[in-house]
Amino acid sequence: MSKTRFATVEAVREACRTLPDGDEHATEVVRARQRILTKPPGSLGRLEELAAWLACWQGREMPVLERVEVLIFAGNHGVVARGVSPYPPEVTTQMVANFTTGGAAINQLAKVAGAKLRVIPLSLETPTCDLVEAPAMEEAEFLAAIDTGFAAVAPGTDLLALGEMGIGNTTAAAAVAAALFGGGGQRWAGRGTGLDDVGLSRKQAVIDAALARHKDVLLDPLQVAMALGGRELAAIMGAVLAARLHRTPVLLDGFVSTAAAAPLARIAPRALDHARIAHCSAETGHRALATALGQQPLLDLGMRLGEASGAAVAIPVLHAAIACHAGMATFAAAGVRDRD
DSSP states (O other), rough: OSSOOOOSSSHHHHHHOOOOOOOOOHHHHHHHHOOOOOOTTTTTHHHHHHHHHHHHHHHHOOOOSSSSEEEEEEBGGGGGGGGGSSSSSSHHHHHHHHHHHTOOOHHHHHHHTTOEEEEEEOOSSSOOTTTTTTTOHHHHHHHHHHHHHHTTOTTEEEEEEEEEETTTTHHHHHHHHHHHOOOOOOOOOOTTTTTHHHHHHHHHHHHHHHHHHTTGGGGOOOHHHHHHHHHHHHHHHHHHHHHHHHHHEEOOOHHHHHHHHHHHHHHHHHTTTEEEEEOOOTTTTTTHHHHHHTTTBBBBBOOOOOOOHHHHHHHHHHHHHHHHHSSOOOOOHHTTTOOO
8 A cells, every 4th residue: 555645646636637616605605795794895905805715715604713723844955065055954954943942933923823833844864856966856755745745734724824944945946936937047046045146146057957957847747846846845735735625725835835836736727726825925936926826925025934934924814804704794784874
């Protein structure tokens, strides 16, 4: 028996083609209520759309946020040896320890959001292969990482926020974005954790070399994720798939998390309907990636930390959407005259 849910890459591809839809009836009930609340139509902007989106994927006419979870997946990357980050790979392990002891930004933000935080490291002692020299992962480890992410999602979760930690993973994410949507390192590579100009040029060249090395698989989104991505990216992909099957709405964090989920949308255009991009990262390429996926991030605060920090900041926005939807009076109940 296979140790992974998906025995082959083709099984993952097939799962993307048979994804369940949300509850359109719940969506319509929310929209109908929005029309009779004591406010001009559409005056709460995206809060109204978010209430309907949550209802759609929770399958509830009155959505709730009682079981909210933040998942961070952590992985290391062999490409770091090429000088694409000013930090060494051991920082990944050190930051995982920091998450565990409550000392990171995400710990504070998860508390503010009322969310449970879990951190899942993936073979940190064994970085992926250098993606310029070989595929980042062989099929078995790629599938195992997807399975780890898939298994981490608990049925009945009201909202899932997904983030990552991994020195060098903006290089992997930029390579994946370039392979999926065109352009090279100059279009997609950013400064990550603080590269100077020389380091940025080096990172761009590494991405271009990786794209050339794997040119034969660039038309296959899953092969792209396996050749150019990382374990934590694959785990995010698995979590997004599981959330869809459980009909759990998802907040994606920044550039890396969005790139991790993007291959699913290249296989099935509506594969990310249950997901929203929480914020627009300051990392180069994230705004273009969101646009390519047909999404407008909820927030734009100039953040580029990763570790699900932007997703956690967006959770209170969803609380606000539900509070207004559930708590506001209707025109009739409040005795307020509706428009003619």
